[in-house]
Amino acid sequence: MLAQTPPMGWNSWNTFGWQISEDLIKETADAWKDQGLSDAGYEYLVIDDCWSEKQRSKDGHLVPDHNKFPGGMKAVADYVHSKGLKFGMYSCVGTMTCGRHPGSLDHEFEDALTFAEWGVDFLKYDYCYKPHNTPGHVLYKRMGMALKASGRDILFSACNWGSDNCHEWIRSTGAHMFRSTGDIQDNWESIKSIALSQWNKECYSAPYCYNDLDMLVVGMYGKGNVAKGGCTDEEYKTHFSLWCIMNSPLMIGCDIRSMNDTTRRILTNREVIGLCQDPEGRQAYSMEQWNNSAVKIYIKPLSDGSFGIGFFNMSDEEGEGSLQFWDMGLTASSGYGFKLRDLWEHEDVGVYDENYTCWLKPHHCKIYRAWLVKK
Numbered sequence: 008m009l010a011q012t013p014p015m016g017w018n019s020w021n022t023f024g025w026q027i028s029e030d031l032i033k034e035t036a037d038a039w040k041d042q043g044l045s046d047a048g049y050e051y052l053v054i055d056d057c058w059s060e061k062q063r064s065k066d067g068h069l070v071p072d073h074n075k076f077p078g079g080m081k082a083v084a085d086y087v088h089s090k091g092l093k094f095g096m097y098s099c100v101g102t103m104t105c106g107r108h109p110g111s112l113d114h115e116f117e118d119a120l121t122f123a124e125w126g127v128d129f130l131k132y133d134y135c136y137k138p139h140n141t142p143g144h145v146l147y148k149r150m151g152m153a154l155k156a157s158g159r160d161i162l163f164s165a166c167n168w169g170s171d172n173c174h175e176w177i178r179s180t181g182a183h184m185f186r187s188t189g190d191i192q193d194n195w196e197s198i199k200s201i202a203l204s205q206w207n208k209e210c211y212s213a214p215y216c217y218n219d220l221d222m223l224v225v226g227m228y229g230k231g232n233v234a235k236g237g238c239t240d241e242e243y244k245t246h247f248s249l250w251c252i253m254n255s256p257l258m259i260g261c262d263i264r265s266m267n268d269t270t271r272r273i274l275t276n277r278e279v280i281g282l283c284q285d286p287e288g289r290q291a292y293s294m295e296q297w298n299n300s301a302v303k304i305y306i307k308p309l310s311d312g313s314f315g316i317g318f319f320n321m322s323d324e325e326g327e328g329s330l331q332f333w334d335m336g337l338t339a340s341s342g343y344g345f346k347l348r349d350l351w352e353h354e355d356v357g358v359y360d361e362n363y364t365c366w367l368k369p370h371h372c373k374i375y376r377a378w379l380v381k382k
């Protein structure tokens with residue numbers, strides 16, 4: 008079964024855009040293990056848009072760009088597999104991809120077979136150049152069906168940016184994850200607006216079909232295709248924590264060949280990733296505070312009865328995060344409190360009853376795992 012937990016991997020788009028090649032993909036696959044990504048759970052290496060020639064072959068097949076991928080895609084897939092990784096590719100519901108390469112409209116079944124023959128394990132499926140007279144759910148259903156008919160297990164990653172209320176129907180198409188927002192950029196405003204756009208959409212993410220908040224920008228530092236400004240390390244920590252507590256697939260977007268120690272530490276923090284990869288796959292619920300503080304609180308129920316609790320300061324000023332446990336359902340008369348562990352500091356911080364309060368600098372976060380304990 009695919010996507011029992013939110014898929015984890017790397018995607019070429021955020022840093023490299025159309026500037027992709029066989030060498031880049033091989034070097035990325037080579038760096039993967041040494042950077043600790045396999046141990047942390049990352050497994051899908053995905054090539055995004057602009058990998059093909061601008062025209063199909065005479066017999067209607069997709070053709071890899073001869074300059075970028077001279078050895079063809081089967082060879083790339085074999086290389087990626089030889090490193091113990093899974094291989095992903097990209098196409099689009101429309102006549103063309105967003106980068107104006109051939110899309111899969113009316114070629115769904117043959118393209119799915121082509122991907123299966125090449126050894127593809129993951130397909131990101133975009134929404135550009137979609138015919139107006141065919142509803143999106145039909146086009147996703149068609150490719151979902153074609154992938155199943157291909158005879159290979161191919162994880163189906165829908166990317167329609169949350170259009171047409173896709174969270175209401177996407178699960179029925181066979182998609183294993185679905186983008187619910189427009190494209191991320193490497194800056195704080197983009198991270199904040201994606202995170203806040205999820206308010207009240209908590210119940211649509213679940214095992215086998217996860218709400219995808221877009222590829223990560225952690226470690227881009229203002230360089231690359233979607234780099235508009237860059238972020239501080241604390242902002243990257245907040246970004247990663249938000250994506251993890253909200254169950255998002257974790258697709259790295261920086262150049263993993265040259266990650267610095269901080270980026271590596273953020274992307275491989277197993278205690279934070281543990282919230283994302285919890286087998287019950289419940290998305291966090293969000294909570295306003297009684298004093299309307301700009302510090303947002305997210306709570307993620309976990310399979311062992313504990314909770315992920317995140318405090319996120321979305322404002323440009325210092326702020327207070329104060330969680331009243333009764334808002335989670337825990338009353339003082341229950342006889343229980345919470346034992347808290349700080350997942351960035353990797354230390355237990357004590358047992359609390361009734362409430363927990365912390366102060367956060369602008370754009371900073373605190374993220375805990377909390378276990379119920381008898382007082």
Ligand code: GAL
Nearest residue numbers: 020055056105106133166190
């Ligand atoms: C966008 C998509 C991006 C990237 C890009 C490629 O529609 O949201 O993630 O895939 O197309 O052209």
